[in-house]
Amino acid sequence: MSLKESLQKKLETQTEYWSKQIQSLQADAEERMAKAQDDQAEAEIQKDFSERIQALEEHVEEARKKISEIRDSGEDQLRDLKARIDEWLPGGKN
Numbered sequence: 836m837s838l839k840e841s842l843q844k845k846l847e848t849q850t851e852y853w854s855k856q857i858q859s860l861q862a863d864a865e866e867r868m869a870k871a872q873d874d875q876a877e878a879e880i881q882k883d884f885s886e887r888i889q890a891l892e893e894h895v896e897e898a899r900k901k902i903s904e905i906r907d908s909g910e911d912q913l914r915d916l917k918a919r920i921d922e923w924l925p926g927g928k929n
Contacts, residue, residue: 838913842905842920849924850898853891860888897923 864884871877872884
């Protein structure tokens with residue numbers, strides 16, 4: 836597998852993971868809101884989950900931009916791009 840393919844696969848895998856986390860958070864939020872005692876509790880749940888989901892959605896969007904950047908990059912640009920991606924992904928240097 837080439838470096839380009841490897842980087843794309845790494846980002847696609849991470850994007851899928853984040854997307855599943857978003858779905859899980861949405862389901863958890865719906866469940867908690869259904870059990871909420873009052874409007875204030877429901878609003879707090881909504882705010883908390885909304886912020887967490889938004890952060891993950893931003894990661895997914897950034898990953899998609901990086902995938903596009905990889906596709907458009909020549910071999911000479913990939914090593915620098917790999918270093919930036921490895922630092923950006925959770926866990927730092929992967």
